[in-house]
Amino acid sequence: MTGAERRRLHDAERGTPWRRWGPYLADRQWGTVREAYGGDAWTSFTHDQARYRAYRWGEDGIAGISDDAQRLCLAVTLWNGVDPILKERLFGLGNGEGNHGEDVKESYFHLDATPTASYLRMLYRYPQREFPYQDLISTNRERGRDEPEYELADTGVFADDRYFDVVVEYAKAGPDDILMRITAHNRGDEDRTLHVLPTLWFRHTWSWAGGADRPHLRATAPGTVVAHDPELGRRSLVVDRAVPVLVTGNETDNERVFGSPNESPYVKDGIERVVVHGEPGAVSPDDEGTKASAHCALDIPAGHSATVRVRLTDGPPDHEAAFSGFDTIVATRRAEADEFHVEVAGADLADDERTVVRRAFAGLLWSKQFYALDVERWLTERGVDPLADTSLPNHQWRHLVAEDVVAMPDKWEYPWFAAWDSAFHAAALAAVDPAFAKHQLELLLDRRYLHPNGQLPAYEWNFGDVNPPVHAWAVWFVYELEGRKDKEFLARTFPRLLRYFDWWLNRKDADGRNVFQGGFLGLDNIGVFDRNAALPTGGRIDQADGTAWMALFCQNLICVALELGEVEQAQSLLENLAWISAAAQHEGVGFWDEEDGFFYDVLRTPDGGRVPLRVRSVVGLLPLAAATVVDGEVRTRFPQVVDDAAAFLERHPAVANSLWGRGSQANGSGTVLFSLFDETRLRRLLARMLDEDEFLSPHGIRSLSRWHLEHPYVFTVDGQEHRVGYLPAESDSSMFGGNSNWRGPVWFPINVMLIRALLHLHVHYGDKFTVECPTGSGRHLTLRQVAGEIGDRLFSTFLPDDSGVRPSDGGGPEDPALFHEYFHGDDGTGLGAAHQTGWTATVALLPALLRGTGTSR
Incomplete structure (x- = not known):
């Protein structure tokens, strides 16, 4: 110290x-x-x-x-x-x-x-x-x-x-x-x-x-x-x-x-x-x-x-x-x-780079806010019986009592917590204040917040909405970043994370097929339809991102269970992961489109039809984020877990046949890889993600492929066109409220999760696995170097050019950097909430995560 x-x-x-x-x-x-x-x-x-x-x-x-x-x-x-x-x-x-x-x-x-x-x-x-x-x-x-x-x-x-x-x-x-x-x-x-x-x-x-x-x-x-x-x-x-x-x-x-x-x-x-x-x-x-x-x-x-x-x-x-x-x-x-x-x-950063890190943390630390709300009292003060049904917001969350200091996304535009924002805040906070980061993660798992049915509250406008389940990812991230020394933290959070996982299993899998929905999931304006509303076609959407989030959730819980020596829980979670992975990869059930080499949401029509919604968006990249490597020593530490997993696959040949590698996802490195794709699909997916005419922008990975600028996706129902086209900045649709904005910009949390996945994949595949980056450039990089390339592009958003202007400023005055909610998909201009240093503070993690990647940094 x-x-x-x-x-x-x-x-x-x-x-x-x-x-x-x-x-x-x-x-x-x-x-x-x-x-x-x-x-x-x-x-x-x-x-x-x-x-x-x-x-x-x-x-x-x-x-x-x-x-x-x-x-x-x-x-x-x-x-x-x-x-x-x-x-x-x-x-x-x-x-x-x-x-x-x-x-x-x-x-x-x-x-x-x-x-x-x-x-x-x-x-x-x-x-x-x-x-x-x-x-x-x-x-x-x-x-x-x-x-x-x-x-x-x-x-x-x-x-x-x-x-x-x-x-x-x-x-x-x-x-x-x-x-x-x-x-x-x-x-x-x-x-x-x-x-x-x-x-x-x-x-x-x-x-x-x-x-x-x-x-x-x-x-x-x-x-x-x-x-x-x-x-x-x-x-x-x-x-x-x-x-x-x-x-x-x-x-x-x-x-x-x-x-x-x-x-x-x-x-x-x-x-x-x-x-x-x-x-x-x-x-x-x-x-x-x-x-x-x-x-x-x-x-x-x-x-x-x-x-x-x-x-x-x-x-x-x-x-x-x-x-x-x-x-x-x-x-x-x-x-x-x-x-x-x-x-x-760290001492190895240039002055401009160190300033970016320091200002990012400054915004994050300034965004702490005392947050008080007693929902039962709130209802009573409005003349409502808290035990009766009501049309007022959050009446089903009458148990929630908050009186805490919380790291907010932005204390003006978002002066209230959001569950998945809180997870990203904790990931960034762990670099400067691990104790407070852990406190933030435990807060929403506390019985004052966590619903009796196991759901985490989403955000103040609708606690009952569904945010991506990234809390377990953040718990494991913070634990590793601190040096894997606080097992008591894992032990405190694990049972409640399991409750949340069970809520997803029981509430967001409509047919019990291990294919998940979830609705909004933060990607409010990126799809053909509002995924929180009834579809004009009837039926429902099986969500590639919802299923990928659940696969990652399960992978993170497996890591926690093994770290705690919870063998029985690890075995159960491995079986859950096998079912989810098999469903996601199955040719007639899952999301992979062999013709396009991409993952798509699937529309399930009332007559049992199956229609891929061919929008190339981060929805289809999130299966890439659901990649986790486990050290090969698990075989010697927990032989019973390995034996039971093998026995499970033997009992369920349909599951084994749907998993790439037939469930054996190890290689010469000795590591075990959990993922929703094999090497062939990985290469095809990366070819799209690293294409500068698709997802790879000068400032990170776009939320929608630029290919849709000239080729908008159109879905017609009863003579009405539903269209998705690439827009690098603000959306032209108010599908999900007045500030919908997800048709092309870059935003940092998903980029950080993709970088994390690439680093894991590099551990598994090693330096011999290379891909073109950018696609078509003839420049071949390892996956670790690809992670570094994306990280450099993200970080450059806040660095001044030769004229002293940062891309995030949009050519504006040389004021201190602002850390916006999201960024223009072509030029990096800051957009949306101007002070949402909350999840954009994850930029401060990049230098530490990417040291030694062999890129320009």
């Missing part, structure tokens, strides 16, 4: 509360199912209402932190002197307002972070002109699906550099002693005044709980606030200057929202009414309440900066002590962060 941050992580696992405070505020709490009271969540609780309406389940803010139960929150509030409202939270469009669905309309960047939040740094760009709220709404509403999104920079509000770059830093002097430094840079050519208001407030918990103790805070002197919470205790906030402190209540303005009297005249928007509208009576004359802002008006000359220093501590409000050595502590924590990230990324 080396370095200060590693020591903090070590101490945190032994009880020192280094994780108690972190960036746990949402970027958006409004427009969520949690806060909705009837109707669409986006219109039930809007951005405008968030200014004067108390939240029920959480809080949001700009560059904010809170304790791990979100009792007390700290964030920065800003006002440029011309906006009609304070800038307290990030603005964006609801799903019905954007031409490509919901979208944040702000400019901000996560610059740095450590796992314990001992150091955090973020940049928020604030216009000096009036923020163009209405322009963003009306212009996006007028644009069609075939037009790009209208972003904040497109409005011209940043023209002539008339903006402030506001850099917010946090550094911990101790677990409960937090330094906040806010530095505002005037980038324009005129002197400007910026109002900076460090804001401290309590999450509103007292009205809902019926008699719960109410916390309180009080301004005791200029620039000083003392807060007290019955559970959290006493905290002091001190600002480095004697400025007015404005105190109000974190209370709903009932008069404005509901037309009913307010219990107190000091409500949530009281501070805004003072600062923006000049109403001094809107805040408490007694300087007591549950929300307070220190009002710092900074006159900043053109091209210069000004800094506000804040300290939130469990000690007394001692001004002199608070700022003695303040800047030294911040500098020390930043140096420790440098040390930590050099250790994580």
Whole structure:
């Protein structure tokens, strides 16, 4: 163990509360199912209402932190002197307002972070002109699906550099002693005044709980606030200057929202009414309440900066002590962060590459969020009997009770967990914080989340939907990445993963043929039909990806079972895998198309017909991801497992005959390969995947073959055409909601899983097995080198070219990199959610995974 941050992580696992405070505020709490009271969540609780309406389940803010139960929150509030409202939270469009669905309309960047939040740094760009709220709404509403999104920079509000770059830093002097430094840079050519208001407030918990103790805070002197919470205790906030402190209540303005009297005249928007509208009576004359802002008006000359220093501590409000050595502590924590990230990324990376890794982890660590939801209480508060059937969302998940810090996909566009996103987050987090990664995987397997029937909750809009079952893959990945030393982690997760596996076996195999459905499975707009809806043809779709996910799920569970010495479970799982593999490979049942050399979904019509849906997409590449190698020593460690597997195949010749190699999938390397293809099919599949006119883009593997640009797939039912054509960026279809987007772009999670499979296949086949890469180039690579080639292309998305522009920027300004949800299939431009560093943070794993691949890296 080396370095200060590693020591903090070590101490945190032994009880020192280094994780108690972190960036746990949402970027958006409004427009969520949690806060909705009837109707669409986006219109039930809007951005405008968030200014004067108390939240029920959480809080949001700009560059904010809170304790791990979100009792007390700290964030920065800003006002440029011309906006009609304070800038307290990030603005964006609801799903019905954007031409490509919901979208944040702000400019901000996560610059740095450590796992314990001992150091955090973020940049928020604030216009000096009036923020163009209405322009963003009306212009996006007028644009069609075939037009790009209208972003904040497109409005011209940043023209002539008339903006402030506001850099917010946090550094911990101790677990409960937090330094906040806010530095505002005037980038324009005129002197400007910026109002900076460090804001401290309590999450509103007292009205809902019926008699719960109410916390309180009080301004005791200029620039000083003392807060007290019955559970959290006493905290002091001190600002480095004697400025007015404005105190109000974190209370709903009932008069404005509901037309009913307010219990107190000091409500949530009281501070805004003072600062923006000049109403001094809107805040408490007694300087007591549950929300307070220190009002710092900074006159900043053109091209210069000004800094506000804040300290939130469990000690007394001692001004002199608070700022003695303040800047030294911040500098020390930043140096420790440098040390930590050099250790994580490795010394062999170039500076640009190391920056990509560090920023990817920064976004991932900043995306932690306190997430609270008690579904039974949520239903009751809406007048619904929790035990009765209801049309409200998630009524079948009334057991779910969440009060946890969760790594979110994106705290604005996705400020809620999604099961398969969480698995990819854990894979990336394991490189910087294995303990938290394991905690995240165990969280959704906890009885507070896991359905009694064994299903994992999918995501807040519909917990009962089905996400790809990648949790076992992530459990095994994290276990291996940490050095295969925490068998207790495997032992804790294994029984519940088995329950989840059984749920899939019993619920998603319509005919008991070991061929699986699943519907959506994350690939919402890549197929001919909405796989979550009734088909226009009737019948159902047997899914190549659903079956591949289940094969991989089974393979991962076998690895866990063997590692734990669970012989009987391993034997049972091997039999399950044999049935699934045989069904997937069977000529008249499975998904392989011999003519095309590809795997396709199969439409099962009501009359018993079987129609391959010949769309060349990642649906057909996912069987490649379901390839796992087991060390040959399994034969000597567990001879009974091997003998029982042989006996099983002897008893079931139909299964053995459908498996490639007739069930004997070993070679000279001594390893055992579990896969859904033989060498011949592998070569044909790779020929398509590595063809630059099909799947291989300059920046990774596309989600749809570019072949469909000139050859769209068309399926006609009752005179109506259902068409799939290649689109490298946003989709032209709203098949699955307003932000459907899966007809060509590159996205990182599947690429990482394909790379993982290629590395496994190389272990099995060795250096003698080579393929053309790219197809038709005459350049032959081993499978390990192919993995490296794909990894290099993915990584290059974030590296500046000779002119200093990154492909992900789309030719834009040289701002810090953003880690988007997905990327243009031809040029690598970032698309979708602009801060979804969650699963895109898997880019940070590539250098470690691919060292020594023999590629350009």
